[in-house]
Amino acid sequence: MGWIVGIIIAVLIVWLVLMYNGLVRLKNMVENGWSQIDVQLQRRFDLIPNLVETVKGYAAHEKELFENIAKAKQSLINAQGVAQKGEASGELSNALKSIFALSEAYPELKANQNFLELQQELKGTEDKISFARQFYNDSVTRLNQQIDMFPTNIVASIFNFTKREYFEIDTPEARGPVKVQF
């Protein structure tokens, strides 16, 4: 009779270990996802000075644009935590979009080889930010789900696993209707 209890306890322990390890795995995926976002944000950040220099060569008087970029860069440096970084990242994306839209008015800029390469690089990086954000948000969903659902919620609260925030790139314009102007 005693050994049946022993087996039940053993199975229970194994189950608890599996749940705990599952939570650890999910938490690490979230951490990894966040660092991926950081890597891509940094990469984009590093490309910007070169871009600004190239554009200044053709459109030095577009002061407002350069100010927006500088402001957005500063926001990103100051940003703490997921929500702020999301907002700052959105600001920077918008500022960059304006620069590329600008190139339409300056055909020599558009033809500049350096500019084209930078444009391609930045587009690639924006895409990767998008993918990284998707992976991060998916991982957060999975982790939060396990933290909420029974019976893993018990293990989660014992070992203090906390729910994480989603990475929202929130700019008011992104939420509004898209204006297409020709």
Next chain:
Amino acid sequence: MFEIVRKNKRITGFIVFMFIALIAVIVYSVGYVSSMDMYLMIPLALIISIITSIGTYYYSDRIVLAVSGARPADDKEFKYIKDNLEGLCIAAGLRTVPRLYIIDDSAPNAFATGRNPENAVICLTTGLLDKLEMYELEGVIAHELGHIKNYDILISTIATVMVGMIALLADWFTRTMFWGRDDDDSGGGRNPFLLIIGILLIVLSPIIAQFMQLALSRNREYLADATAIEFTRNPNGLINALKKISDDKEPLEAANKATANMYIINPFKEREQMTWMQRMFATHPPIEDRINAIQNIH
């Protein structure tokens, strides 16, 4: 969307379970019907089957590349593809980006190989790059990435090993039948009806096993499609790519029967409606079924 992925993985589990059940039934039948020493035969069949498959599995990337005449993709020329591939790897949570290879062939197709994600290769034909839009290419690359992430090469190798093992056991059995059995065994209380069923099962087992292997292959194709959508979040990319590739009538010169089942669409498959028999023994599900399955993902 994650539900569909889970459902397909459950189906895999079911097929693997049926495989093991089949092996158990065969082993029991052979033991019942003949005088073969099953304690020797089972491990022997398994070991031989593993040995014949292990080389192909371990060096799958090199072998397939050599057979297909593929060349490594140049960084500059294919930067836009490599960027997209890297992005998809981020979305997939894959640390190592698979190596990209190109096959010079105007027929559009793609495949993935490699024993694990760290040693993986994705191969695209120049025809694919020419004929597909970027968002469609992304769907195809995501599908191949799905195969890599889901360890499909490993799974299909395991299936091949099991089929091989069953074929060996069935083959040895028929040999002992021809040579006759020990007389002191016959009449040992064996039901003649069960005997016949057992023999029938054993003779049919290689075909049953092969059918299961192909069912598994089709199941993993559905799973790769679903996984691709998980990465790209854009069903239309893959759907339109599948339509374009299957509509293209050009034969793929680089393909041969050994590698055919790894391509995104079987290069040899019949384009018209498949008969019931052909569907059962096809490596890939029919295109319309794949498209329907993808459209059901939300």
